[in-house]
Amino acid sequence: MNKVLEVKNLRMNFGGLSAIDTFNLDVSDGEIVAVIGPNGAGKTTLFNCITGLYTASSGDILISPPDKKTKSIIGFKPNIITESGLARTFQNIRLFSNMTVLENVMIGRHCRLNSGIIGAIFRPKTTVNEEEQVVQDSYDILEKIGLEKYVNEFAKNLPYGAQRRLEIARALATDPFLLLLDEPAAGMNMQETKELDDLILKIRDEEKISILLIEHDMSLVMSLSDRIIVMDYGKNIAQGNPAEIKRNTDVIKAYLGETFA
Amino acid sequence: MDWEYFLELFLGGITRGSIYALIALGYTMVYGIIELINFAHGEIYMIGAFTALIIATVLTMAGFNQVAIVVIASGAAVLYSCAYGFTIEKLAYKPLRNAPRLSALISAIGMSLFLQNYVLLAQTSDFLPFPSLIPDFEFWEPYAHIISSQELVIIITTAIVMILLTFLIKFSKIGKAMRATAQDMNMAMLLGVDVNLVISATFIIGSATAAIGGVLIASHMGQINFYIGFIVGIKAFVAAVLGGIGSIPGAVLGGLVLGWTESFFAGYVSSDYEDVFAFIFLVFILVFRPSGILGRSVSRKV
Numbered sequence: 001m002n003k004v005l006e007v008k009n010l011r012m013n014f015g016g017l018s019a020i021d022t023f024n025l026d027v028s029d030g031e032i033v034a035v036i037g038p039n040g041a042g043k044t045t046l047f048n049c050i051t052g053l054y055t056a057s058s059g060d061i062l063i064s065p066p067d068k069k070t071k072s073i074i075g076f077k078p079n080i081i082t083e084s085g086l087a088r089t090f091q092n093i094r095l096f097s098n099m100t101v102l103e104n105v106m107i108g109r110h111c112r113l114n115s116g117i118i119g120a121i122f123r124p125k126t127t128v129n130e131e132e133q134v135v136q137d138s139y140d141i142l143e144k145i146g147l148e149k150y151v152n153e154f155a156k157n158l159p160y161g162a163q164r165r166l167e168i169a170r171a172l173a174t175d176p177f178l179l180l181l182d183e184p185a186a187g188m189n190m191q192e193t194k195e196l197d198d199l200i201l202k203i204r205d206e207e208k209i210s211i212l213l214i215e216h217d218m219s220l221v222m223s224l225s226d227r228i229i230v231m232d233y234g235k236n237i238a239q240g241n242p243a244e245i246k247r248n249t250d251v252i253k254a255y256l257g258e259t260f261a
Numbered sequence: 262m263d264w265e266y267f268l269e270l271f272l273g274g275i276t277r278g279s280i281y282a283l284i285a286l287g288y289t290m291v292y293g294i295i296e297l298i299n300f301a302h303g304e305i306y307m308i309g310a311f312t313a314l315i316i317a318t319v320l321t322m323a324g325f326n327q328v329a330i331v332v333i334a335s336g337a338a339v340l341y342s343c344a345y346g347f348t349i350e351k352l353a354y355k356p357l358r359n360a361p362r363l364s365a366l367i368s369a370i371g372m373s374l375f376l377q378n379y380v381l382l383a384q385t386s387d388f389l390p391f392p393s394l395i396p397d398f399e400f401w402e403p404y405a406h407i408i409s410s411q412e413l414v415i416i417i418t419t420a421i422v423m424i425l426l427t428f429l430i431k432f433s434k435i436g437k438a439m440r441a442t443a444q445d446m447n448m449a450m451l452l453g454v455d456v457n458l459v460i461s462a463t464f465i466i467g468s469a470t471a472a473i474g475g476v477l478i479a480s481h482m483g484q485i486n487f488y489i490g491f492i493v494g495i496k497a498f499v500a501a502v503l504g505g506i507g508s509i510p511g512a513v514l515g516g517l518v519l520g521w522t523e524s525f526f527a528g529y530v531s532s533d534y535e536d537v538f539a540f541i542f543l544v545f546i547l548v549f550r551p552s553g554i555l556g557r558s559v560s561r562k563v
Contacts, residue, residue, distance in 0.1 A: 051451055052450075053450075077450065078447070078450035078451050079450045079451075079452075079454055079455050079456065082451055082452060083453050087452075088451060090448075094448045096440065096444045096445065096448070098444065099437075099440060099441070107437055107438065107441045107452050107454065108452040110434050110437065110438065110452075110454070111452065111453025111454070112453075113434060131434070134434075171452075173452075174453050
């Protein structure tokens, strides 16, 4: 199958500390891949390297957008990586809390626009049409995620579960082919986690977006993932489908310690 | 109580306040986005006034009519100031974006001193007469003893600029990108916002409003020199802090409050001490409401 993301021999050092050490990973088209591992294993650092917030110390990150050539994104700025089709959410909620739900989504949509500051001042017909299109697209996305009733509410006034869904909606607005979710179920109750499970599958199946997620909620990971990659001390210690990972002694050792393995 | 005198002082306060607000916008917008007090902003205003003076003088000699002079001179002032604002950010602040904030602040002070001395050397240290670009309207004659047509023009221009700016920030793509960048720069980048472009746009918009302020106030005062940016810059900064730095409505309100304070104290107490009153007022605001009139106290995550 066609690989949309390939991480090759990635290293990330902070001074003397090596947070990621010759790490390999790939995501195929239409796949849901989970990265799990104990706290401090380097999972979020991995996401930060892929999305351009950190520049990797060595190694390569390749992406293959649909109908485009494979290219390396090492050293690209985060906004350029987003424009090439990668979108992400964070562990903690990072919505623009003083903007409305619709505006939050529109910000994500704007990177698909052409008109710049000149257009904003003189407002030719094309800019006006484009902006109407952005509002329509953003509303459609909110409808898909089930947030349309909050359209004009300030993001900070939404219930917790809705805020998390809005983060996903905002990421989808950038029109990605690969979505990186950093602990999407953190702090959710069982009902909300179940809904999230359905939402992620829906995004994969209906929007044809591949998904890479970090998650600690094992029931979610086991039910969703096609493949699981286990990370510890910046290294890839195991990978396989959920059933294989459950039996893997290295994984049990990393989570529970020597005596349980 | 003499109501006519009161009204005159009240309107005079609005005039001063509008100018302070126009310049305070630049401080507050830049602070909102990169948390830097751009001390060179007062100099941008001074450069705007100088550009307008030079262009107006040339055009007057060439025999252009009044309206053409006002439009072309103001346009040139805005363009030239924007170019300066853009360049200052690229040269003096962008390389220091990830440095401690004090470094960028010192860089800003350095830029301010550099620009003052550059204009001093390139132009002159003397006060230069500034032509009265805004004519006295005949239809306004009956009310001119309360508020002159110049002051009227200042107030109306400021109001138009404020309304345009509000629309730009609230509804346009770049405005949304600015608000997003101000709240969370990394997240904005991850949503495809070109943060460098947003920061440049902020400096350009701030410089444009400062240049408009420069032309208006120079035309009102009738003279300029290389040092005018300093005191007006400080006053506008006070206005931004009064209103709550980082807040755009705050800058406007802060400007008006400062304008009224100065105008009333100068009118009822003594005009020699108007600056003293303005700064005493600042001390009181900072003691009793440190985040400014409209500012929110920001609690930071550690």
